[in-house]
Amino acid sequence: MSTLVLLFDxxxxxxxxxxxxxxxxxxxxxxxxxxxLSCAAAVSGGIARDVLIGAQPPTALADWRYLAxxxxxxxxxxxxxxxxxxxxxxxxxxxxxxxxxxxVLGTGKALAFGLSPFxxxxxxxxxxIGGGIARDLLVARTPVVLQAELYAVAALVGGSxxxxxxxxxxxxxxxMVIGALVCFGLRFMAIRHGWHLPAATPxxxxx
Amino acid sequence: MSTLVLLFDxxxxxxxxxxxxxxxxxxxxxxxxxxxLSCAAAVSGGIARDVLIGAQPPTALADWRYLAxxxxxxxxxxxxxxxxxxxxxxxxxxxxxxxxxxxVLGTGKALAFGLSPFxxxxxxxxxxIGGGIARDLLVARTPVVLQAELYAVAALVGGSxxxxxxxxxxxxxxxMVIGALVCFGLRFMAIRHGWHLPAATPxxxxx
Amino acid sequence: MSTLVLLFDxxxxxxxxxxxxxxxxxxxxxxxxxxxLSCAAAVSGGIARDVLIGAQPPTALADWRYLAxxxxxxxxxxxxxxxxxxxxxxxxxxxxxxxxxxxVLGTGKALAFGLSPFxxxxxxxxxxIGGGIARDLLVARTPVVLQAELYAVAALVGGSxxxxxxxxxxxxxxxMVIGALVCFGLRFMAIRHGWHLPAATPxxxxx
Numbered sequence: 001m002s003t004l005v006l007l008f009d010x011x012x013x014x015x016x017x018x019x020x021x022x023x024x025x026x027x028x029x030x031x032x033x034x035x036x037l038s039c040a041a042a043v044s045g046g047i048a049r050d051v052l053i054g055a056q057p058p059t060a061l062a063d064w065r066y067l068a069x070x071x072x073x074x075x076x077x078x079x080x081x082x083x084x085x086x087x088x089x090x091x092x093x094x095x096x097x098x099x100x101x102x103x104v105l106g107t108g109k110a111l112a113f114g115l116s117p118f119x120x121x122x123x124x125x126x127x128x129i130g131g132g133i134a135r136d137l138l139v140a141r142t143p144v145v146l147q148a149e150l151y152a153v154a155a156l157v158g159g160s161x162x163x164x165x166x167x168x169x170x171x172x173x174x175x176m177v178i179g180a181l182v183c184f185g186l187r188f189m190a191i192r193h194g195w196h197l198p199a200a201t202p203x204x205x206x207x
Numbered sequence: 208m209s210t211l212v213l214l215f216d217x218x219x220x221x222x223x224x225x226x227x228x229x230x231x232x233x234x235x236x237x238x239x240x241x242x243x244l245s246c247a248a249a250v251s252g253g254i255a256r257d258v259l260i261g262a263q264p265p266t267a268l269a270d271w272r273y274l275a276x277x278x279x280x281x282x283x284x285x286x287x288x289x290x291x292x293x294x295x296x297x298x299x300x301x302x303x304x305x306x307x308x309x310x311v312l313g314t315g316k317a318l319a320f321g322l323s324p325f326x327x328x329x330x331x332x333x334x335x336i337g338g339g340i341a342r343d344l345l346v347a348r349t350p351v352v353l354q355a356e357l358y359a360v361a362a363l364v365g366g367s368x369x370x371x372x373x374x375x376x377x378x379x380x381x382x383m384v385i386g387a388l389v390c391f392g393l394r395f396m397a398i399r400h401g402w403h404l405p406a407a408t409p410x411x412x413x414x
Numbered sequence: 415m416s417t418l419v420l421l422f423d424x425x426x427x428x429x430x431x432x433x434x435x436x437x438x439x440x441x442x443x444x445x446x447x448x449x450x451l452s453c454a455a456a457v458s459g460g461i462a463r464d465v466l467i468g469a470q471p472p473t474a475l476a477d478w479r480y481l482a483x484x485x486x487x488x489x490x491x492x493x494x495x496x497x498x499x500x501x502x503x504x505x506x507x508x509x510x511x512x513x514x515x516x517x518v519l520g521t522g523k524a525l526a527f528g529l530s531p532f533x534x535x536x537x538x539x540x541x542x543i544g545g546g547i548a549r550d551l552l553v554a555r556t557p558v559v560l561q562a563e564l565y566a567v568a569a570l571v572g573g574s575x576x577x578x579x580x581x582x583x584x585x586x587x588x589x590m591v592i593g594a595l596v597c598f599g600l601r602f603m604a605i606r607h608g609w610h611l612p613a614a615t616p617x618x619x620x621x
Contacts, residue, residue, distance in 0.1 A: 024560075031612050032567055033560035047466070052254070054263030056468030057529055064532045115264055118271045133345075138547075140556050142347050146231075146240035153239055198238050259461070261470030322471055325478045340552075349554050353438075353447035360446055405445050 009105060010069045012098030013060075017042040017070040019095055020135045021077025022084055027139050031078055038074030039067055040138055045130030049106050049123050053113045092191055099151070100158055100183035103128040104176045107159035117163035124159030125152055150190035158183025216312060217276045219305030220267075224249035224277035226302055227342045228284025229291055234346050238285055245281030246274055247345055252337030256313050256330050260320045299398055306358070307365055307390035310335040311383045314366035324370035331366030332359055335390075357397035365390025423519060424483045426512030427474075431456040431484040432505055434549045435491025436498055441553050445492055451549055452488030453481055459544030463520050463537050467527045506605055513565070514572055514597035517542040518590045521573035531577035538573030539566055564604035572597025 020041025024034040043060035050058035060066040077084055106127025110120035129145045129152045136143040145151045158179040165175030189195060227248025231241040250267035257265035267273040284291055313334025317327035336352045336359050343350040352358045365386040372382030396402060434455025438448040457474035464472035474480040491498055498505065520541025524534035543559045543566050550557040559565045572593040579589030603609060 027556065029560050030610060032565075036560055036566070051258055051465055052264060052268065054261075054468075057466055057527075057533060061466065061533045061536055062530060064530070067536070113264075116269060116271070119264060119268045122268055122274070137344060137347075137551060138557060138560065140347050140551075140554050142234065143345060146236050146243055146345065151239075152243070196237060258465055259471060259475065261468075320471075323476060323478070326471060326475045329475055329481070344551060344554075347554050349441065350552060353443050353450055353552065358446075359450070403444060 005105065006065075008101050010065060011094075012101045013042045013066055013069045014073050015094035015098045016102075016131050017073030018077060018084060019132070020070075021074045022081070023135060023139060024074075025077060025081045034078045035071055035074040037135055037138060038077065039070045041131045041135035042070035042073070043067065043131065044134035045102055045106070045127040045132075048130040049110065049127045052123060052126070053110055053115060055109070055113060093188065096154075096184050096187040096191065099128045099155055099187060100180040102131075103155035103158040103183050104162050104179040107162040107179070108172060108176060111163065111166050117160075117167050120166075121156060121159040121163045124162070125155040128152070128155035128159075150186055150195055154183045154186040154190070157186060212312065213272075215308050217272060218301075219308045220249045220273055220276045221280050222301035222305045223309075223338050224280030225284060225291060226339070227277075228281045229288070230342060230346060231281075232284060232288045241285045242278055242281040244342055244345060245284065246277045248338045248342035249277035249280070250274065250338065251341035252309055252313070252334040252339075255337045256317065256334045259330060259333070260317055260322060262316070262320060300395065303361075303391050303394040303398065306335045306362055306394060307387040309338075310362035310365040310390050311369050311386040314369040314386070315379060315383060318370065318373050324367075324374050327373075328363060328366040328370045331369070332362040335359070335362035335366075357393055357402055361390045361393040361397070364393060419519065420479075422515045424479060425508075426515045427456045427480055427483045428487050429505065429508035429512045430516075430545050431487030432491060432498060433509055433546070434484075435488045436495070436505075437549060437553060438488075439491060439495045448492045449485055449488040451552060452491065453484045454552055455545045455549035456484035456487070457481065457545065458548035459516055459520070459541040459546075462544040463523065463541045466537060466540070467524055467529060469523070469527060507602065510568075510598050510601040510605065513542045513569055513601060514594040516545075517569035517572040517597050518576050518593040521576040521593070522586060522590060525577065525580050531574075531581050534580075535570060535573040535577045538576070539569040542566070542569035542573075564600055564609055568597045568600040568604065571600060 017038040020037040020039070021034050023041075024037035027033075029037065043058075043066055046060045046066075047058040050056065050060075103124040105124075107120045107124030109127075110123035111117070115123065132145045132151075133143040136145075161179030161182055162172070162175050165172065165179075224245040227244040227246070228241050230248075231244035234240075236244065250265075250273055253267045253273075254265040257263065257267075310331040312331075314327045314331030316334075317330035318324070322330065339352045339358075340350040343352075368386030368389055369379070369382050372379065372386075431452040434451040434453070435448050437455075438451035441447075443451065457472075457480055460474045460480075461472040464470065464474075517538040519538075521534045521538030523541075524537035525531070529537065546559045546565075547557040550559075575593030575596055576586070576589050579586065579593075
């Protein structure tokens with residue numbers, strides 16, 4: 001199982017890094033800026049989780065494979081920007097897969113560190129959405145996760161499957177698979193069918 | 208005393224969350240975005256403090272009552288936005304109370320973790336102003352605390368009362384009450400009478 | 415050696431604080447805002463490093479001399495803004511020196527905490543560039559380090575000299591001196607001759 005988890009973790013890292021690299025290219029950052037945004041998008045969520053549960057140094061810094069994967073994605077984005085823009089829809093699907101995986105893995109790691117199911121679910125969500133927030137803040141725009149359709153909610157639902165199984169004493173591996181599938185499914189349907197939460201409608205003159 | 212502290216802590220959490228929710232509604236974020244900004248404004252300061260003193264996991268994540276309180280405020284803001292805008296002045300007063308309480312409680316917790324009075328006062332300030340900074344960064348604007356009248360300075364003064372009493376060996380509870388009243392008084396007078404620090408005046412062409 | 419390191423560390427703190435204070439004045443922040451940006455620019459990198467390696471509380475908060483140095487620079491910037499703007503080029507040189515010193519000291523501290531040479535080099539870079547990122551985010555602009563010539567790369571190269579010497583079992587002090595000189599030299603030449611990395615060129619309509 002552990003090798004499989006690592007493999008999926010690196011896959012999630014890769015696709016999140018693509019999203020960061022693409023944004024950097026659009027903002028005309030230089031080669032280093034593209035690498036930084038790729039890495040920030042890929043590892044910020046996991047680093048935030050590890051700092052918050054006291055698991056220092058964070059895995060994403062201690063294990064070189066995470067940043068190497070993120071940088072590979074950054075280099076690809078820099079030199080093959082056109083091709084990646086063309087497969088935007090596949091990237092969104094991979095991104096949903098990355099979100100699902102990071103959410104359940106993050107929840108599992110927090111549970112293993114003794115956090116309550118409530119806190120662990122939150123940390124799973126932070127693992128999943130942290131990268132996108134860091135990526136957007138670095139180019140000074142409001143994080144899209146705050147505006148997108150069912151993004152963080154899907155992460156919460158996926159993580160809560162893992163946390164609930166933990167409370168019920170059920171085995172963790174199948175719970176993670178189910179949680180990831182539920183999260184991925186929710187996010188995928190939200191993209192496909194434009195599902196979204198109601199938006200607040202302030203009077204026009206107040207902003 | 209401990210129950211009273213928790214009660215005031217949750218009250219401070221609630222009013223800070225109102226400020227985050229109101230900003231989110233003005234930026235037309237969706238329901239989830241309103242909840243996130245409410246939570247960010249309410250708990251970021253305490254989380255930063257706990258990470259900086261090595262008290263992981265942060266209380267605001269480990270104890271569900273903090274986020275439940277912040278989310279309640281967020282839901283209220285989403286569905287009752289008009290009413291909350293109308294009581295803006297009461298909110299400012301509650302916000303000053305929250306600042307005062309977070310500053311003295313933050314200083315006290317840092318002292319309890321063995322930090323120096325100097326560092327503890329700083330951590331009290333970070334506890335008090337961190338939420339507002341996170342809230343403003345998430346919508347990509349310069350934090351108002353950097354521009355507002357005597358906001359962080361009031362937190363520093365309140366925290367230094369607690370730290371000074373600690374150095375002098377005086378009992379902590381009355382020092383916290385006095386520190387909170389001094390901080391609240393300073394902030395309240397600054398709002399009321401427009402007290403502010405001198406602003407720098409750069410030549411117009413340099414920005 | 416230790417006193418010399420502290421001296422250079424405080425010198426780096428001072429010049430980084432000048433860069434933060436100058437930016438704050440240009441954004442017309444008040445006196446407190448200038449102090450905050452000075453401190454944020456000077457100590458954020460070191461605080462991030464200490465939190466990431468689990469060395470809490472961070473040195474920059476626990477030892478009052480760091481923030482006192484940063485505040486002194488902030489006060490100077492506030493009252494002597496014109497003079498500091500006039501010596502912009504000397505500031506850039508000092509800034510390069512600060513970057514070099516923070517990068518090698520950060521790498522050394524991470525190695526002392528048992529991190530791998532790979533992770534330690536990254537933490538050296540974070541120590542060097544973290545302050546500039548925090549400074550720019552606080553006024554809601556894209557961090558210049560993401561756009562500047564060979565800034566973070568110079569920090570990586572300097573840190574890798576220290577990490578390589580550590581792996582080879584060579585003495586640390588000369589490695590730090592050489593690493594700092596290499597980092598400073600790279601950055602200085604980049605400023606002097608406009609060296610930069612290639613920038614990505616997205617089609618105009620995609621941003």
